[in-house]
Amino acid sequence: TSCEVTxxxxxxxxDVYFILDEIKNYLSSDIQVRRGDVLAAWSGIRPLVLNPNKKDTQSIARNHIIHxxxxxxxxxG
Structure with missing residues (x-):
């Protein structure tokens, strides 16, 4: 999705709560991770990597590409 670039x-x-909810899928059910357990958080803007062989934006990779x-x-990227 588009976002403001700062x-x-x-x-x-x-975003933080989304990650906390996702973590629950990988931890034992007896482990409770709460917002207070988060000591630091950061984010960035990930550019979409264009495939030069494709012509439309639907073909832009939404995963990581390693070169x-x-x-x-x-x-x-």
Missing amino acids: DYPSPSTE VSDSGLVTI
């Missing part, structure tokens, strides 16, 4: 993006309260150049530089 110099210092930060996660919203909804290793001939010189060994690793780019994760």
